[in-house]
Amino acid sequence: MLDTRKVRGGNGLAPIDAEIDTILDDVFNITKEATESFFNAYNANPDKRVLASWLETRTWREIDYVFLLNEQIRRYGLRFQRNHITLLAKQSFQEAEHYEELGKAVLSLGGIVPITVPKAAVSWSNWLWECMDRHYLAAIAAWYVSETSASGSFEPTFKGAEVQGHMDVVRIYKQIEIDEKFHTGLGRQVLSTYAETDEDRDEILRAMKGMRDIAWKSFTPEVVAATMRAA
Ligand SMILES: [Fe+2]
């Protein structure tokens, strides 16, 4: 998997490093297995609308990250070093590019680009915004877990999408994979730079565990199968 754990801005996470790494391993693996399961079923019975509906939820996440990152900067940015404002803004720009590019892929498969939160993404989105309200590092902690989780989907997506010749989907996710290395590295760096107190670390762990539990429920093979039937 992507080893973003070596990118460290400070020692603020040191007391909880091992616990964080276990959470990251868990979400990476569950998403990898669920994505393999999805593409195995899809390739046994390829229906473009099913792939479109699978991608629609992921497309929403990209634009929600744009909203979250910009809100993070507006509310809390002046607590950070100026270079971190720049890097968070760069991440926001890349998430907007992902929304645009995945939107094209969804349309080419006959799907609809979401402009409101899809049902399957509601608990994910609500958790991030709740974290944003609670603590100035909590939303970053939650999306760090979510983005690590998503990185577990890349390899099976490349393999699975290639089988049916969806090379635009492969191309878009290859770019997203490159960008995500920067995003997860930045998440770890910001958290480890600014976490100072036990209360900060408690809030970071709370946000991460909440996101892990959502990933656990959202990406199981059973939920993936249900998504396919609904399409
Ligand atoms: Fe993205």
Ligand SMILES: [Fe+2]
């Ligand atoms: Fe990202």
